[in-house]
Amino acid sequence: MHRRPATVAIVTTTPRLTLRHFHPEDAEAIFAYLAHPASVRFEPYGMPSRADCDAIAAERANDDRFIAICREDGALVGNVYLAPEGPPAWATWQIGYVLGPEYWGHGYASEAVREVLREAFESLHAHRVIARCNPVNVRSWRLLERVGMRREAHMLQAASFASHPDGTPIWHDSYHYAILDSDPRP
Numbered sequence: 026m027h028r029r030p031a032t033v034a035i036v037t038t039t040p041r042l043t044l045r046h047f048h049p050e051d052a053e054a055i056f057a058y059l060a061h062p063a064s065v066r067f068e069p070y071g072m073p074s075r076a077d078c079d080a081i082a083a084e085r086a087n088d089d090r091f092i093a094i095c096r097e098d099g100a101l102v103g104n105v106y107l108a109p110e111g112p113p114a115w116a117t118w119q120i121g122y123v124l125g126p127e128y129w130g131h132g133y134a135s136e137a138v139r140e141v142l143r144e145a146f147e148s149l150h151a152h153r154v155i156a157r158c159n160p161v162n163v164r165s166w167r168l169l170e171r172v173g174m175r176r177e178a179h180m181l182q183a184a185s186f187a188s189h190p191d192g193t194p195i196w197h198d199s200y201h202y203a204i205l206d207s208d209p210r211p
């Protein structure tokens with residue numbers, strides 16, 4: 026039987042990156058990567074203000090689900106998110122990620138996600154890690170396939186992060202990806 030730890034607590038390095046916990050002092054850096062329309066286009070939240078980022082940094086400093094991605098030069102380029110999914114006995118985690126648009130196209134997200142998957146399977150003894158994304162978010166599902174995750178489902182009209190003027194939901198489809206502890210990881 027797999028057992029899932031209560032917290033993530035990932036602090037690690039990769040060839041080009043350091044993955045660490047957030048600090049309250051990260052507010053300016055969070056604003057710099059998150060306050061772009063492209064960063065939040067497929068997220069359930071909107072662009073944060075600078076003041077919102079003070080609160081976000083303070084919250085994340087006490088929330089191990091959010092893992093800051095830092096480059097060798099110290100730039101905080103984005104975050105990975107790793108959260109428990111379902112009952113602890115299922116040993117299942119959901120992964121997510123956001124990078125500032127100026128940091129796309131360098132392989133940083135793949136490098137960070139690969140390392141978090143390695144930690145999830147080797148340190149947290151995950152059985153299954155899942156991810157969901159809008160099919161229109163091609164960069165996101167290409168990343169998921171690059172790191173060895175398998176598309177298991179195309180869910181129709183499975184999520185809504187916005188409404189029509191009359192209040193009815195604007196539905197979008199959702200791809201569901203997963204990787205198992207028994208799968209090969211590139």
Ligand SMILES: CC(C)(COP(=O)(O)OP(=O)(O)OC[C@H]1O[C@@H](n2cnc3c(N)ncnc32)[C@H](O)[C@@H]1OP(=O)(O)O)[C@@H](O)C(=O)NCCC(=O)NCCS
Binds near residue numbers: 064121157
């Ligand atoms: C999803 C997201 C993280 C993907 O970022 P990304 O930079 O495309 O992903 P990767 O880190 O895998 O980088 C891959 C790209 O870097 C390039 N690259 C350059 N140098 C590289 C290197 N040394 N190693 C690997 N790839 C490299 C690859 O060729 C590829 O480029 P391409 O897309 O033009 O083919 C980014 O688009 C994002 O933050 N979006 C907003 C938030 C979001 O939508 N999150 C997901 C919600 S479901």
